[in-house]
Amino acid sequence: MLQLENVTHAYEGRTVLRDVTAELAEHRIGVIGANGSGKSTLARTLNGLVVPDHGRVLLDGRDTRRHAREIRRRVGFVFPDPGTQIIMPTVGEDVAIGLRGSGLDRAEIDERVQRILRRHGLADHRDHPAHLLSGGQKQMLALASVLVTEPEILVCDEPTTLLDLRNVKVIERTLRTLPQQVILLTHHLDSLVDFDRVVVMDEGSIVFDGAPAAAVAHYTARMERGATEAGGEPHLRSPDSGEPAW
Numbered sequence: 209m210l211q212l213e214n215v216t217h218a219y220e221g222r223t224v225l226r227d228v229t230a231e232l233a234e235h236r237i238g239v240i241g242a243n244g245s246g247k248s249t250l251a252r253t254l255n256g257l258v259v260p261d262h263g264r265v266l267l268d269g270r271d272t273r274r275h276a277r278e279i280r281r282r283v284g285f286v287f288p289d290p291g292t293q294i295i296m297p298t299v300g301e302d303v304a305i306g307l308r309g310s311g312l313d314r315a316e317i318d319e320r321v322q323r324i325l326r327r328h329g330l331a332d333h334r335d336h337p338a339h340l341l342s343g344g345q346k347q348m349l350a351l352a353s354v355l356v357t358e359p360e361i362l363v364c365d366e367p368t369t370l371l372d373l374r375n376v377k378v379i380e381r382t383l384r385t386l387p388q389q390v391i392l393l394t395h396h397l398d399s400l401v402d403f404d405r406v407v408v409m410d411e412g413s414i415v416f417d418g419a420p421a422a423a424v425a426h427y428t429a430r431m432e433r434g435a436t437e438a439g440g441e442p443h444l445r446s447p448d449s450g451e452p453a454w
């Protein structure tokens with residue numbers, strides 16, 4: 209189980225996670241919150257991509273500070289823009305690269321790659337240039353490339369942000385069927401309706417933690433309050449402005 213203990217983190221002196229403590233045991237957990245509220249930073253602490261300034265993140269009691277390599281293998285991470293994750297020329301090669309150093313022989317790697325591509329609707333694209341895939345196919349490829357390594361936990365940082373509604377649904381359906389624990393950061397609140405738990409973040413803290421409907425209601429009310437307080441004027445907070453979240 210993933211645990212955060214008093215996790216605090218700052219970028220260039222600006223605190224973006226404030227004393228966050230949580231046990232992440234449920235099978236499917238959503239994380240929602242305003243832009244800049246700290247969701248991505250929190251997610252990145254879960255597999256050691258970000259090591260917190262204070263506090264600890266533990267996987268089955270093992271600290272990401274000391275067991276980064278093992279934890280990165282066990283906790284897969286999907287980024288919002290698949291373009292940043294796709295590194296090999298062809299679809300098949302991109303999936304296979306994750307198995308480099310796995311100890312599997314060539315035939316086993318081929319078999320695993322083929323199986324995962326088939327499962328995610330990409331088998332016919334195995335030899336195609338990865339950069340020519342559609343946005344939805346690229347995100348599915350990014351997901352397949354993580355899943356082929358068989359992580360125990362999947363952290364998905366807004367994996368549907370760049371997708372049209374049809375592809376949002378395809379990715380959502382895929383995440384719903386995975387045996388892995390899924391921790392999903394999203395602005396698509398409807399995606400979380402059947403999740404086991406939803407955490408709401410604001411200004412680096414968890415401000416609500418509970419059932420999806422209650423969490424979405426809490427978040428929506430908070431955002432509407434913030435918009436009203438902004439005087440009804442359009443007010444898009446720049447992530448780097450240092451202004452407080454709505």
Ligand SMILES: Nc1ncnc2c1ncn2[C@@H]1O[C@H](COP(=O)(O)OP(=O)(O)OP(=O)(O)O)[C@@H](O)[C@H]1O
Nearest residue numbers: 219224241242243244245246247248249250447448
């Ligand atoms: N590598 C970094 N260096 C400096 N500041 C950063 C870095 N990463 C994030 N930040 C800042 O930390 C704050 C929290 O960012 P984070 O990406 O965790 O929020 P978020 O809730 O995921 O936002 P969004 O919904 O917009 O993706 C933001 O103000 C962001 O600009």
